[in-house]
Structures are given as C-alpha cells and as structure tokens.
Amino acid sequence: MLEFPRWKYFVILLVLALSVLYALPNVYQSDYAVQVTGNRGAALDDALKTRVSGYLQQAGVQPKSVAVENDSLLVRVVDADAQTLAADTLRENLGENYTAALNLASNVPVWLQRFGAQPMVLGLDLQGGVHFVLQIDQKAALEKRVDAYVEDVRVTLRDNRIRYTAVDRRADHSIAVTLASDADPAKAREQLARTMPSLSLEGEGNRLVVRIPEAELTRIAGSAIEQNIATLRNRVNELGVAEPIIQRQGDDRIVVQLPGVQDTAAAKRMIGATATLEYRAVIDGNAADALATGRVPPEAKVFQRRGTGEPVLLSKRVIVTGDQMVAATSMIDQNGQPGVSVTLNNVGGDRMFEFTSGNVGKPMAVVFTERIPQVTMVNGEEVRSFRVKEEVISVATINGVFGKNFQTTGLEKAEAEELAKLLRAGSLAAPMDFVEERIVGPSLGKENVERGVTAVLYAFLFTLVFFGVYYRMFGLITGIALLFNLLIVVAVMSLFTATMTLPGFAGLALSIGLSVDANVLINERIREELRAGVPPKASIVTGYEKASGTILDANLTAIIAGIALYAFGTGPLKGFAVTLVIGILASMFTAITVSRAIVTLVYARRKKLKSLAI
Structure with missing residues (x-):
C-alpha cells in the first residue's frame, strides 16, 4: 500500500546533486580587488606587475596576489580599506595609460566553472555597484x-540638378537656401516639399527658408531621450550586468544603476562613449596646401590620419554612419590585422552599394569619430564640455562593388573589440554628461547580506524546532524537505543568474513559510485519518493524496500573484517576485514529492506498523 516509484527516487537524487553543484559556488566569497586595465593597447606584462607591487609596498598595502587575469591586472587585497588605498595609490602613480578601478574577484574553483557554476548575482543593495x-x-x-x-536639402537640390550658391543653417534652427540666378525656384520648392513634407517653405524668388515646425523640434528632443535609453540598455547588456535599472528622470536626465559593477571606469567608457565610424569619399586635391592656406573646397573637409597626422581631404557628405549599422564583430583579417566586420541596415546597404557601384578604383576613407568629455574650472566652478576627435583610420581603394557586408581594418585589437560593442549597441541620439556618480561600497552590501542570511536562518531554525516538537518524526522529515527547498532556490538563482536583493530575502522567507504551510496541510490530514481509525500506512497515502490538490490550488494563486508582481513591478518588486516564484515551485516539489519519498523509506518496510510519530 505504501509505495513510491523508483524513478522518482532517481529524479530526487539528480535534483539534489545538481542543487549542491550549482549552490556550492556561493560558499566561495569574492576577494576585494583593484582591476588595472590598459588604455589603447598599453602592455600588461611582468614589468607592470613589478611596478604595481612596488607602489603598493610604498603605500603599506600587502596584496594577496598580483596577477594578469582575463586581459587585466588584478590586485587582490584583504579588505575594503586596503582596496580603497590600493586603488588611490595606483591611480596616482600609473598615469593616463592605465585605469585602476574597484572590483570584486571571484574565488570559484576552475572545476566548478567548467560546469557553468557561478555565485548568485546580488543586487545593488547587497553587493554594491554604481549609480549614475x-x-x-x-x-x-x-x-x-x-x-x-x-x-x-543639398542632396535634393544636387540630385535634381538645381544649382544653388549657399545652404546654411540659422540660429533659430531654420535653413536658408540661396539658389543660383539661373535656377528654377518653383522646381526647387516642389522637390523640397516632396522630399521633406514635414517641413515648411517660405521666401520668394531665389531665396528660400526651410523651417522645422515647433512640434517637430519637440519630438526630436523627446525621441533623443528615448533613443538614448534604448541605446543604454543595449550597452549595459554588452557589459553583462544583471538586473540594471535604467529610467528617465525629468525632461532631460537618465538614472542608471548597475549592481555588482565596481569597474566604474569601464562602465563610464561604455555608457557615455559616443565613438562611431563614418565612411566618406576622398576628394582630389592637395590637402596640405588646403590646410596651410585655408582654401578648402566647399564640398570638402580636412581630416588627419591616425598616427602620422597627415592631412586628408574628405567629402562633407557621409556615405554611411554608425546609426545604420545593425551588426558588428571584432575580427582578424588575412594579414593578421585587427578590425571590425560590419553589417548595415537596408538603407545603409543601398547607399553603400550605390556609392561603390559608381566609384570602383577610387579611394574611400574610414573616419573614427569620438566625443570626449572635458571638465574645466571657471571662476571656481566646473564647466563641462566635449572635445570632438576625428581621425582617419584607413584610406582604401574600392576594388569591387559591395553593400551591406564588409570589413574595416586599421584599429588596434582592444579598440576594435570596444568599437564593435558600441556599434552593436547603437549610437546615442544626443551626447550625455555624468552629473552625478555614486559608488555603493561592498562593505554596506556585506552587512545587508549577513543580516538577510541571519533572518532566513532564524526563520528556518524556529520552524524546524517547532515542527520537531509538534510533529516529531514527521517534523524532522519536514525540516529535511525545507533544507532541500532552500538548496534548490539558491541553486536555481545561481544557475539562471537571477538577482538576489533585500526584497528577495523577504520573498525567500515567505516561500519557506508557504512550504511550511504545505507540510502542515499534509501532516494534519494524516492526523485526521488516524483519528478516524484508518490504519497508519493508509493514513499516509490518503493524507498525501487529498492534501496535494489543496496545496496545488493554494500555491497556484501565489504563483499568479508573483508573476503579476514581476510583469508590472519594477526593481525591488521584481526581485521579490522572482525569489517568491522559484521558492514556491521548489516548495511544491519538496513538500509533495521529497517528503513523501522520505516517509516511504522510513515506514514502508514496517509490516506491523501500529502508530505514527505525528
């Protein structure tokens, strides 16, 4: 009568083994560390390790280790105070070629990492991070x-063979167009109105004014923020940050919170970077003379080659830009040179195909454009501005016609990898400035973690003691099931990189309470059957079968509530909901399946069972 399928025992043992494997990395606490990365290909070699060790020794910092790990030099120290002192020392002495940032270094053994086992991801309130x-x-x-x-406007007039002498923008965001004396104003109006129907045209004769409506200006400003938020989400995904918070604040600000990120320099580089590529045609002419005399052709602009500073005359008209790139990956070409493999969208592909079709055998340049933020002091106050840096990274002859897919070389390896990330994430619609930056230290997070673990531990111990006294043997079995439940929750959250926050601890404690509730239903049902005179083994079978339906119904409603919290909530509510749903699913498995398996092992072989310790 009291039977349990053997395949279910195998499932339970398999779940137990996997839970132990993927929960185990949480035992290995991360080290406080300072991460040193090279800028623009600066070497990470033994000479740097020697320099870093010397600087730390002079500052009185005794590191646990100094080693190159994952393309950066990692200095592991004993506590947060040593971490701060080491970071300040290295920033002061290493100069602009290297960036020193706070970090947390994993201690998970290699054999666990081979199975994909990683520690649970902690939120900003638990392990620290950055707030921008x-x-x-x-x-x-x-x-x-x-x-x-x-x-x-210029392209429309040129394509329709309408001669003009000037097309200039004005301070009120309107565009002044001066047509040539022999041009047809009516035709110009017609073509401009057809090409740009959202704009209005004014003026008489050969002088036209193209005005952008106020509604369109408002839409441009609003869409710039929305595009920047979307781009920031893509860039944060490239950083691999779990559960980031990116939201609009007011009319012109964005709040970004990155849990677990201690390398603030890398985060700011990726978030605020505006580097992109532009492809331009090379204009015939002597660039050096044009630069020296200031006589630059109206359709041209002088750029400089990277490294050599050699001037190059390029067309003002951009063929394609980073806005039109849908995919980009870093690569090494046949000559061993690093570069970026680019895929354009349909519009960019058509423009590139059209240009290369008519310019085979002619040169085309690739311009690397970077907008660098600057802070200067004026009358004791910080004045923030940007410096635009434009460099020609390559000039190559177009040997054949191509469209959406091609490769660009001329970059350093690290630069190619970073640029590929930026191009994948998309370009910013408007530049941004960091007006506030806060680092939530891991020491505060450590205190929160300890308190959260203590709360869950006491909740578990109080429950275990009560059940042991009240239900005796069945109380002990319930305690084992609860422990298994806790192990499964930690393993699942570690395996799927779900983020644990302070509200998540509350969700975990609540899920333990729901698991207790399920076991109470089962135990009380068994006691009712015993009071009715049903034999012990039959009472166990009936108790589990009749209580299971009630448990499923009750937990299903709780799961629906958790899903609703996750779907419509933000930040802390999502952390609570994720932990709650995982805990409920685990509690249903442990209360109905695991506890019954243990009860069957204890009582099934007893032929003359007269009573139960319940």
Missing part, C-alpha cells in the same frame, strides 16, 4: 538633426 545620473544635451540633438536636414 546623466544629463542629455538636447541642444546637440537638435543641432545634429538640423545638420542632417541641411545635408538632405
């Missing part, structure tokens, strides 16, 4: 869009 507030330069977004309209 970014200010959107909406004026630059408007200027960028107006510049695009200016170029569209």
Whole structure:
C-alpha cells in the first residue's frame, strides 16, 4: 500500500546533486580587488606587475596576489580599506595609460566553472555597484538633426540638378537656401516639399527658408531621450550586468544603476562613449596646401590620419554612419590585422552599394569619430564640455562593388573589440554628461547580506524546532524537505543568474513559510485519518493524496500573484517576485514529492506498523 516509484527516487537524487553543484559556488566569497586595465593597447606584462607591487609596498598595502587575469591586472587585497588605498595609490602613480578601478574577484574553483557554476548575482543593495545620473544635451540633438536636414536639402537640390550658391543653417534652427540666378525656384520648392513634407517653405524668388515646425523640434528632443535609453540598455547588456535599472528622470536626465559593477571606469567608457565610424569619399586635391592656406573646397573637409597626422581631404557628405549599422564583430583579417566586420541596415546597404557601384578604383576613407568629455574650472566652478576627435583610420581603394557586408581594418585589437560593442549597441541620439556618480561600497552590501542570511536562518531554525516538537518524526522529515527547498532556490538563482536583493530575502522567507504551510496541510490530514481509525500506512497515502490538490490550488494563486508582481513591478518588486516564484515551485516539489519519498523509506518496510510519530 505504501509505495513510491523508483524513478522518482532517481529524479530526487539528480535534483539534489545538481542543487549542491550549482549552490556550492556561493560558499566561495569574492576577494576585494583593484582591476588595472590598459588604455589603447598599453602592455600588461611582468614589468607592470613589478611596478604595481612596488607602489603598493610604498603605500603599506600587502596584496594577496598580483596577477594578469582575463586581459587585466588584478590586485587582490584583504579588505575594503586596503582596496580603497590600493586603488588611490595606483591611480596616482600609473598615469593616463592605465585605469585602476574597484572590483570584486571571484574565488570559484576552475572545476566548478567548467560546469557553468557561478555565485548568485546580488543586487545593488547587497553587493554594491554604481549609480549614475546623466544629463542629455538636447541642444546637440537638435543641432545634429538640423545638420542632417541641411545635408538632405543639398542632396535634393544636387540630385535634381538645381544649382544653388549657399545652404546654411540659422540660429533659430531654420535653413536658408540661396539658389543660383539661373535656377528654377518653383522646381526647387516642389522637390523640397516632396522630399521633406514635414517641413515648411517660405521666401520668394531665389531665396528660400526651410523651417522645422515647433512640434517637430519637440519630438526630436523627446525621441533623443528615448533613443538614448534604448541605446543604454543595449550597452549595459554588452557589459553583462544583471538586473540594471535604467529610467528617465525629468525632461532631460537618465538614472542608471548597475549592481555588482565596481569597474566604474569601464562602465563610464561604455555608457557615455559616443565613438562611431563614418565612411566618406576622398576628394582630389592637395590637402596640405588646403590646410596651410585655408582654401578648402566647399564640398570638402580636412581630416588627419591616425598616427602620422597627415592631412586628408574628405567629402562633407557621409556615405554611411554608425546609426545604420545593425551588426558588428571584432575580427582578424588575412594579414593578421585587427578590425571590425560590419553589417548595415537596408538603407545603409543601398547607399553603400550605390556609392561603390559608381566609384570602383577610387579611394574611400574610414573616419573614427569620438566625443570626449572635458571638465574645466571657471571662476571656481566646473564647466563641462566635449572635445570632438576625428581621425582617419584607413584610406582604401574600392576594388569591387559591395553593400551591406564588409570589413574595416586599421584599429588596434582592444579598440576594435570596444568599437564593435558600441556599434552593436547603437549610437546615442544626443551626447550625455555624468552629473552625478555614486559608488555603493561592498562593505554596506556585506552587512545587508549577513543580516538577510541571519533572518532566513532564524526563520528556518524556529520552524524546524517547532515542527520537531509538534510533529516529531514527521517534523524532522519536514525540516529535511525545507533544507532541500532552500538548496534548490539558491541553486536555481545561481544557475539562471537571477538577482538576489533585500526584497528577495523577504520573498525567500515567505516561500519557506508557504512550504511550511504545505507540510502542515499534509501532516494534519494524516492526523485526521488516524483519528478516524484508518490504519497508519493508509493514513499516509490518503493524507498525501487529498492534501496535494489543496496545496496545488493554494500555491497556484501565489504563483499568479508573483508573476503579476514581476510583469508590472519594477526593481525591488521584481526581485521579490522572482525569489517568491522559484521558492514556491521548489516548495511544491519538496513538500509533495521529497517528503513523501522520505516517509516511504522510513515506514514502508514496517509490516506491523501500529502508530505514527505525528
């Protein structure tokens, strides 16, 4: 009568083994560390290790180890105070070629990492991280869009063979067009109205004014923030940050919180970077003379080659930009040179195909454009600005026609990898400035973790004691099931990199309570059967079968509530919901299946069972 399928025992043992394997990395605490990375290919070699060790010795810091790990030099120290002192010392002495940032270094053994086992991801309130507030330069977004309209006006007039003498933007964001004396104003109006129907045209004769409506200017400013938020999400995904918070604040600010990120330099580089690629045609002419005399052709602009500083005359018209790139990966070409393999969208592919079709055998340049933030002191106050750096990284002859897919070389390896990430994430619609930056230290997170673990531990121990006294043997079995439940929750959250936060601890404690509730239903049902005179073994079978339906119904409603919290909640509510749902699913398995398996092992072989310790 009291039977349990053997295949279920195998499933339970398999779940137990996997739970132990994937929960085990949480035993290995991370070291406080300082991560040293090289800028623009700076070497990470033995000479650097010797320098770093010397600087630390002079500052009185005794590191646990100094070694190159995952393309960076990692200095492991004993506590947060030593970490801060080491970081300040290295930043002061290493100079601009290296970046020293706070980090947490994993101690998980290699054999566990081979199975994909990693510690549970902790939220900003538990393991620290960074909090940024970014200010959107909406004026630059408007200027960028107006510049695009200016170029569209020129292209429209040229494509329709309408001669003009000047196309200039004005301070009120309108565009002044001066047509040649022999041009047809009516045709110009017609073509401009057809190409840009959202804009309005004014003026008489050969002088036209293209105006951008106020509604369109407002839409441009608003969409710049939305595009920047979408781009930031993509860039944070490239950083591999779990459960980031990226949200709008007011009309022109964005809040970014990155749990677990201690390398603030890398985070700021990826989040605030505006580096991109531009492809331009090379203009015939002597670039050196044009630069020396200032006589630059109206359709051209002088750029400089990277490394040599040699001037190059390029067209003002951009063929394609980073905005039109949908995929980018770093690669090594046949000559061993690092570069980026690029895939364009349909519009960019068509423009590249059209240009290369008519310019085979002619040179085309690749321009690397970077917007670098600067802070200067004026009258005792910080003034933030940007310096635009434009470099020609390669000039190559177009040997054949190509469209959406091609490769760009001329970059350093680290630069190619970072640029590929930026191109995959997309470009910013408007530049941003970091107006607030806070680092939540891991020491505060450590205290929160300890308190959370203590709360869950006491909840578990109080439950175990009560059940042991009240239900005796069945109380002990319930305690084993609860311990298994806790192990499964930790393993699942570690395996799927779910984020544990302080609300998550509350969800874990609540899931333990729901698991207790399920076991109470089973035990009380068994006691009712015994009071009714049903034999012990039959009472066990009936108790589990009749209580299981009630447990499923009760937990199903709790799961629906958890899913609703996750779907419509943000931040802390999601952390609570994830832990709650995982805990409920685990408690259903342990209460109904695991506890019954243990009860069967204890009582099934007893032929003359007259009573139960319940």
